[in-house]
Amino acid sequence: MSLRRFIAVRVAATVPILFGVSVLTFALVHLTPGDPIDQMVALNPQISAAEEAAIRARYGLDGPVWQQYLTWMGNVLQGDLGTVIIVDQPVLPYIMARLPETIALGLFGWAIALLIAIPTGIYAAVNKDTLGDDLSRVFALSGISLPNFWLGLMLILVFALWLDLWPVLAPDKPLLSTEMLWYLVLPGVTIGTASSATLMRVMRSSMAEEMNKEYVTAARAKGLPERTVVLKHVLRNSLISVTTIAAFLTASIFAGAVVVEQVFAWPGLGRAFVGAIIGREVDLIMAITLFTGVTIILANLLADIMYAVLDPRIRYD
């Protein structure tokens, strides 16, 4: 009941956030010179000025920016996200066709990040100030420092070209086939590495802090094996701060997807986003941005709910 209310309030709060995001994005897109029609005209110089104006009018690209925004907003409120002009296709099916690819990649990257970060973080915290801890620190620093595109290219070079363990291009198989999931490992690692480094550091420091608490000594004094002390008592307390960061990293996972999809020729939203920016596809840019915004808001909402699951002291009533 109260949790439901909490969620309702949070969902309602997304409205002003999304409104702000849309205004900002719309303004930014229009600050950049050019629109899709300019490109059409450049490709077909025989188009007359009258025809050009007619096309602009058809896509609502004439008139002042505020008017265009209001028109766009009016359409969105009626469920019409607009058109991808270059292919003359509605935005919604265009996005829906690419969404599963990006979700698969994002979840994969996220899973890999957590899979690397949590065990390494625990290891580093338990073996604080040992060689293993230092090595994990080096790994974290490198993970944060390596640019996504470079890491992706290196992985392709080493594992796809030299070692021939992975295909260079995504196989033409359904998304949930073993071949596809296998192919997703390299882009997943590329996306997950930077996030895993951040997560690992948070995991380590939060574990190390919890390890000094008296309930840990109390658990040891009960005669529990160290494994139980760490994995049962300490871990759950440490996961609270990790949850915050994990939700926060959703944004960087998506930002990573934009680059990684490009590097791995992955047909997802990230790649569509790059195309949309190059082609000044206002409606598509707006839709993907808003979609990303909703995802990040949802991830944070999920984190808030996770807090309550992890820590009984946190209740929303």
Next chain:
Amino acid sequence: MALLEVEDLTVKFYTEEGVVTAVDDLSFRIKRGEKFGVVGESGAGKSVTALSVMRLIEEPGRIESGTVRFDGEDLMEMSESEVRDVRGNDIAMIFQDAQTALNPVYTVGEQIAEAIRHHLDYGDAAARDRAIRLLDDVGIPEPEARYDDYPHEFSGGMQQRVVIAMALSCDPDLLIADEPTTALDVTIEAKILDRLERLAEEYDTAIQLITHDLGVIAEMCDRVMVMYAGRAVEKATVEEMYYDPKHPYTVGLMSAIPRIGDRQDRLQTIPGTMPDLVEVPSGCSFHPRCPFAEEECTRKQPPLVDPETGEGVGLSDRAAACLAYTGDLDNELDYEVEVRGRAEQPDDGQPDPRVRRPDSEPVRTDSDPVGLDTDLLDQNDDGEDDAGGLSDG
């Protein structure tokens, strides 16, 4: 054979400031079912001693030497997994601050039951039943419903009861209670101590009670060890400590207890503070604060001896570590114990011994930066009743 025999225990902490000898060559024993008090100021090494007995000292601390025989077996020689079988099972610990000793994210019931499942091989349901019975034993109302509550849903006193239930869960032979009531208010304290004492009887458990509160010792314990700067300075029965303290530090502690009816403006204090354990004063570590200290005290570390004979005593139950008993001092320890209450209120039954010391300056040595506030004994004792007498001007 005593239940617990600690011999020559030395624990050091390797900190950045230097090596801290938190426990220095400490020996004591606790008999089966006995209630043994350990008193001293903060930093005397009481808690470190307790953790050492369970081999729970963590980095940068290290148990340097000594034996801890429990039921005849040396815990120091055991493997980690053998020690784990003792922890929580044969020796259990009650922590000072229940709020921090309980894991906030698990129910109190689970935190009691997990040790039962682990040590006694109980199934889930049986462990739950036993935990509920323990909650009932420590005086938590509606234990069945409270089993599934989290620590933050309990008051401080109730949390401490949970911690006691946790410690008693596997019916230990020795309960180490580290300042179990310090975090509680006085009325709750009395109830908890009362309950602890009853349960110790019921479960036939020996208690090592660590405290800085002499009143708590008087109420509960059979024997006492007074610690100062990591060493035992006096061991005695509770009666002996109250009516016939032998070490100047014990004398100081006793005279620092305020009494109802005293008409004095200031509390008695022992001048100065516990020394920094990185640089313990030479000779007797108490000498910079001791009103009876002489030159010799700065040079010679007093052994723990029988105050009557001056002989070394090992694990004996009556001992004090002061050069006065080894014949190294020129003067006598000059203080007297005044027992009030008996004469004035014959029906009281609670005699009120008071230790009085002369108002003398401690011997100053180079290592002594303190020792200014030496008003040890300055109360009017004429028995005149002038309504409180907070000040006379």
